[in-house]
Amino acid sequence: MPALPQKIQRIELPEYFHPIHCPFCGKQIGGGYEDEAETIATEFAPCDHTLFIASDGGFEYISDFIVELFDLESPEKGPHAFVRFSVDEIEEGLLLEGSIMFAFYGPPQVGFFGAYIGFSQIPVDEIQIRD
Numbered sequence: 001m002p003a004l005p006q007k008i009q010r011i012e013l014p015e016y017f018h019p020i021h022c023p024f025c026g027k028q029i030g031g032g033y034e035d036e037a038e039t040i041a042t043e044f045a046p047c048d049h050t051l052f053i054a055s056d057g058g059f060e061y062i063s064d065f066i067v068e069l070f071d072l073e074s075p076e077k078g079p080h081a082f083v084r085f086s087v088d089e090i091e092e093g094l095l096l097e098g099s100i101m102f103a104f105y106g107p108p109q110v111g112f113f114g115a116y117i118g119f120s121q122i123p124v125d126e127i128q129i130r131d
C-alpha cells in the first residue's frame, strides 16, 4: 500500500563545513572547506538521489524531476540557474515520500549564506509523477 505523499522534510544543520553525504547511498555530495587562500570554496557532486542543490544565490544543480514537476524551462547549468525559482517553492509544492532537505547556514563572520540540498529516497530518475 503506498504511503501518503509528504512534504520535503527539512533538517537544519548548524555547521556548513562538514562533508555532506547522501542519506540514502552515502556518496559525498559536497562540503565547504577553506582553500590555501583561506577563502571558502565548495564543490558539489550530485548522486542519483539528489533532487537539487541550492544556495541563497540560486541553484547549483537541479534534477530533471524537479524541472518537470514544476514545469520549469529547460535547465540552465551552473550557479544562479533558475534565479526566479526558489527552495521555498519546492518546500511548498513538492509532495514526495521519503524526501529530505538539509539546510545549512554559514557563519556570519565569513558572510556566507544558506545552502540547501534535497534528496529523494528512491533514485530521482525512478520517481513517477502522478497526475
Ligand SMILES: [Zn+2]
Binding pocket: 022, 023, 024, 025, 026, 027, 047, 048, 049, 050
Ligand atoms: Zn544518493
